[in-house]
Amino acid sequence: MLTQQMCLLLASYSNMNMPLPQALTFVPLHWRKQRQRGFNQAQCLAEALGHQLQLPVLGLFAKLASPSQRGLNRRQRLRNLRRSFSLIPQYPKLPAHVAIVDDVITTGATANALTRLLRRAGVSTVSVWTLTVTPAPDHSA
Numbered sequence: 001m002l003t004q005q006m007c008l009l010l011a012s013y014s015n016m017n018m019p020l021p022q023a024l025t026f027v028p029l030h031w032r033k034q035r036q037r038g039f040n041q042a043q044c045l046a047e048a049l050g051h052q053l054q055l056p057v058l059g060l061f062a063k064l065a066s067p068s069q070r071g072l073n074r075r076q077r078l079r080n081l082r083r084s085f086s087l088i089p090q091y092p093k094l095p096a097h098v099a100i101v102d103d104v105i106t107t108g109a110t111a112n113a114l115t116r117l118l119r120r121a122g123v124s125t126v127s128v129w130t131l132t133v134t135p136a137p138d139h140s141a
Contacts, residue, residue, distance in 0.1 A: 006049065006131060021127055022095035023056045024049060025118075027102040027110055028063040028085070045131065046101035060094070061114060062086045073107075087117045094118070099127040106134040 026046040029037070043059075050057035064084050100114050105128070115126045 006045075006129070019097065020053060020055065021097040021099040021125070023058050023097075024099050024101055024129075025058050025060040025114075027100065027114065028059070028061045030063040033063075041103045042101055045103055049101060049129070058091060058094075058098075060088055060091065060098075061117070062088055085113055085117060087121055094121050094123050096123065097125040097127070098123050099129050102128070102130045104132050104134060105130045 024046045026040065026042040028043075029040045043057075046057045049055070062085065064086065098118055100111055100118075102111065105111060111128045115128070118126050
């Protein structure tokens with residue numbers, strides 16, 4: 001249901017002559033965690049969006065083993081993410097505009113780490129698409 005709503009929102013975005021990315025990618029899980037869970041929710045979301053919007057979905061990142069981000073504050077998350085991801089050297093030339101898809105953004109540390117890797121690889125524009133953003137602890141509704 002949320003995926004369908006997100007697809008509709010992004011389709012209207014492209015109808016307003018806003019440029020869609022040339023490809024989608026997703027936040028990876030470590031292979032053990034993905035095997036335990038049976039799926040990667042960000043990958044499922046990216047594939048649904050890619051199908052609906054007719055965009056390729058590229059598995060660009062590998063996740064190295066690191067402690068879970070759950071329960072960590074921003075500083076701890078940033079420290080935890082150092083060297084946690086790598087770019088898979090499978091694609092010789094990346095598109096100029098890539099969107100990273102994730103199901104939830106808490107502090108933005110993961111999105112920032114992946115964006116840095118894409119920018120170093122020559123991607124000029126990186127968008128981040130997510131279903132939800134966790135409010136900061138001091139945020140009041």
